[in-house]
Amino acid sequence: AHAALAPQDLAGLTVAVSAGGTREPIDPVRFLGNRSSGRQGVALAAAAAARGADVVLVAAHIEQDVLADARHPGIRVERVETAAELADAMRAVAPDADVIVMAAAVADYRPAEAAAQKLTKEDGVLARIDLVENEDVVAGLAANRPGEQTIVAFAAETLADPDQRRERARRKRERKGVDLLAVNRADAAHGFERADNAIEIIGDGGEVVAERSGSKAEVADAIWDAVLVYRAE
Ligand code: CTP
Ligand code: CA
Numbered sequence: 001a002h003a004a005l006a007p008q009d010l011a012g013l014t015v016a017v018s019a020g021g022t023r024e025p026i027d028p029v030r031f032l033g034n035r036s037s038g039r040q041g042v043a044l045a046a047a048a049a050a051r052g053a054d055v056v057l058v059a060a061h062i063e064q065d066v067l068a069d070a071r072h073p074g075i076r077v078e079r080v081e082t083a084a085e086l087a088d089a090m091r092a093v094a095p096d097a098d099v100i101v102m103a104a105a106v107a108d109y110r111p112a113e114a115a116a117q118k119l120t121k122e123d124g125v126l127a128r129i130d131l132v133e134n135e136d137v138v139a140g141l142a143a144n145r146p147g148e149q150t151i152v153a154f155a156a157e158t159l160a161d162p163d164q165r166r167e168r169a170r171r172k173r174e175r176k177g178v179d180l181l182a183v184n185r186a187d188a189a190h191g192f193e194r195a196d197n198a199i200e201i202i203g204d205g206g207e208v209v210a211e212r213s214g215s216k217a218e219v220a221d222a223i224w225d226a227v228l229v230y231r232a233e
Pocket of ligand 2: 107
């Protein structure tokens, strides 16, 4: 929908969206990364701005052509590289946010040390890289949240069986302490590296409160709809 035609049902809300995938440096030329394009997060930011929200988009390594869809006077973009930078950026914006949506693919681990010089085969250290766990950003935000703040996390699950997938998603939502968990199918036919997406949204009773498959813009609107329903309850 054209921005001017969108309902202004998010007007007055400040929302923070994280998107993209973090990159954890191994040395000056290598990193640990993931396949997130940032498209779903950018679509969430664009949909929120079109619906009247003030948006901060914390963008972890998103290609310029993807980020172009977030050009809107209501969207401020902050670029980050690593999980630690993303955590700092989200902590900085969280106190003012009515809604947080964590769509970024955050690296679970990072190299214990980022080498200052390029590692070589000669050094014999490239075959084994020691990793340390990154903090769970969204769990930290949820544990320290101001009242009335709604937090949505994402989960990319490759389990094909819907019951197993939902069960894992329920555990994940509780573990993270978030209100809503949007589960997307990260398999060949859905989600990653595709224009289209398919999600289920798990609510705070563990039930599926909404599901939508379609364009990333349609999925984004379904998530904001679910947020508004949740906040009205
Ligand atoms: N997330 C986060 N910080 C991390 C890892 C993940 O904030 N260090 C957030 C993601 O942005 C997402 C949600 O947590 O919104 C779920 O991410 P996911 O990778 O599915 O969950 P994990 O707890 O990392 O579990 P898994 O072992 O399945 O990867
Ligand atoms: Ca993970």
